Amino acid sequence: MAAEHTSVTPAEYMAHHLTFLNHPVGGDGGFWSLNIDTLVVSLVLGFVGLGFFYWIAKGATTGVPNKRQAFVEMFFDFVDREVRDIFHHGDRHRFVAPVALTVAVWVVLMNAMDFLPADFITWITSHLGLSHFRPVPTSDVNTTFALALSVWVLMILFAIRVKGAGGFAHELVASPFGGHPVLWPVNLAFNAVEYISKPLSHSLRLFGNMYAGEILFLLLWMLASAGISYGLGGIAASVASAVIGGIAWSIFHVLIVLLQAYIFMMLTIVYIAMAHESH
């Protein structure tokens, strides 16, 4: 593995790891293509994570729970408590809380793919004949935008359902500054900024954190591989930097992975709850 990478420049190494396994579907590629790695990993993780919850829920007892069930119920209760604290507009169990659980489970698992050594993954996938493979779906901007825009659409749908199309339109032009016709353009501009910034901040925050985490791992390993050509001392320094730096960043990254998933879930709840509030 090391011999492979000493022959490539650091820029090539980075570029290799930051290229998706892209497959064009009709046309000349561009927009009409799929990132197969992102799709496969995210779908597998979604089915594994939700499958685990389904499996436990199916065998769950109302009596004394075993430890697996206790874990699932703790996670469930954690999400439910967050939703209960934010969402006060009807039965949260019908839609909002399940959405929050979906987001939490899925995003945590997708973020956690960052803990797998990228070189190890690509070593396996290259033997399967794949030219590129990025294992972290949330460091693909397509994933984070898909989630954020879905939440955004849900937010607008809920706003229209709760206030009616007229009420929603009225809110666009009349809040937050007032209903006077002179203020309509100002209100509209204000709301436009808000409606554009919400999905942007929602998706880019997660994407940026995960992308940066991935790059930092790549930099650490690249630094490690750089020492190999400088004899025994160089190899020792490489191993030390890879091990110490890798462990330090991994531990810190555990926090980022969980925190970003938590923030993404909270923003999802908050946006949907805000759609229910009328001004």
Added chain:
Amino acid sequence: MNFNLTMIAQALSFLLFIWITVIWIWPMILVKIEARQKMIADGLAEAERGRSSLADAQKQTDKMLAEARARAHELVTQAERAANQRIEESKTQAKVEGDRLLAAARAQIEQEVQAARQQLREQVAALAVSGAEKILRREVDSRAHAEMLDRLKAQI
């Protein structure tokens, strides 16, 4: 950052996962948790009821015990009083009976004394008469002197 069809596919995956969670996973777990919450709440209420009924029973027992104790005390007192009374009665009765017997004995003694005296009187009278007969050496007409003899008897 290049957007492509992956975004649409991921959005569809997201909606699929949301649907799965809304339809199955969330309600399944919620039902179990709420059933357990209800079971625990019921159990606690039941225990509370049991505790309060136990306290009630204890109170009732205490009351009954106190009543029984009071009743027993009352009975003992009553019995003691009755016994004392009976003893007093017996004593009085015995005394009365004794007095009666004593009086009867006394009367009998008196009677016997009188009888003895009477007999003695008659014997003395007979002795006196026979003495007088002997002294006078002649027959005293007892019928003629009966009055005198009677008088004599009374004087003795």
